Amino acid sequence: MGWALDEEKWTRVRERMAEQELDALVVRAPDNVLYLTNYWPMKGYDIAIFPREGDPTLVVIEPQYDEARRTAWNRDVRFFRFYHPQDPRPPVARAVDLTLEVLRERKLTGRIGIELSQGSQIADRMVGEPTVYTQEYFRAFDQVAREVVDAAPHLAGVRAIKTPQEIERMRLANELAALGMEHAKRNIRPGMKESEVAAMIEGHIHAVGIGYQDKVEMARAFTLVWSGPGIATFTPTGHRPVVENEPTLVEIWVCADGYWTDLTKNICPGTLSPKYVKLLESLLEIFHDAAGYAREGASLAELDLRIRHGIELAGYPGQPSHPVAHGVGARAHEPPWAHQAGSGTIRRGMVLAIEPGAYWPGGGGLRLEDNFLITESGNEKLCSYPDDFRN
Secondary structure (H helix, E strand, O other): OOOOOOOHHHHHHHHHHOOOOOOOEEEEHHOOOOOOOHOOOOOOEEEEEEEEEOOOEEEEEEEHHHHHHHHHOOOOOEEEEOEEEEOOOHHHHHHHHHHHHHHHHOOOOOEEEEOOOOOOOOOOOOOOOOOOOHHHHHHHHHHHEEEEEOOHHHHHHHHHOOOOOHHHHHHHHHHHHHHHHHHHHHOOOOOOOHHHHHHHHHHHHHHHHOOHOHHHHHHEEEEEEHHHHHHOOOOOOOOOEEOOOOOEEEEEEEEEEOOEEEEEEEEEOOOHHHHHHOOOOOOOHHHHHHHOOOOOOEEHHHHHHHHHHOOOOOOOOOOOOOOOOOOOOOOOOOEEEEOOOOOOEEEOOEEEEEEOOOOOOOOOOOEEEEEEEOOOOEEOOOOHHHHHOOO
């Protein structure tokens, strides 16, 4: 298993670097390390040095050296020790020292881009624990570079447009999400706890996903599950029972080798009650209208406005409290963001999560969400599990 070098991705990144007159990018957010090298860190201490010319260098923690050499696209992989008997400092200090040594050795000492405004990131592959560096990390590059600038916006701009390989990887993640949902649909029962449904989906995807189609090395699912009156937003999965004739809503993120889905799917054991039929039909209309609007050249701000206006007309002004459209890729939530105070247009190659939802006071409600690849002729819905879950 493994992925060949994504030449198109490296070319796009280097074209943007040339525009910004950057000699090198230095990244340590796990999603950016993955994006530039194909190596997904087990812990958050690894650093990638990506020059405008020549092979990148990957600086990794010692136990990961062999795996990094096997999975990374670049040939130059170096390690530092997590524990050093003569150096009581934490491992990040040795990672930075080695990175500065590489920059000096390779004469990458002009204009360097680092992640000064990386607002969020995926966690490491090991336990989902983000490793956040301190101010000393960012100041360290002043020792070697003539100028240190913020590379996060430039990387976000390149990452927003997916390469064919990235799209293939996201298709795999969406296929696994559909398999997990179909498994839950076959096995869900009224009275089952929400947490049991979550465990069933996550366990099935983890079991089926590792080795899937001889392409996926690591697959994980992360869910939030709510049923009937427990449906809300920004609340955890609980021990509430699955309710017959009402939706069990599944917010499902699936990660396949570092590429994600962000989906919301529903299951109804029994016949959907009339109050939910009415809400579902309203949201389906809003959802399909938004999907039809999301095309090359359309306004991201207008997409947000259009969805929220439709929800208001359906009788839910001011809802929902969560974003209704955003990018997906090497993070489940990444630029571009559809926001009325923002700007920007939808472009071919973006993958957008579109997610209208409405919630009732006291509990209950509904959300629909899928990932749409923007194409030359419109867009393509990536997950095969149906949004109209009455069928």
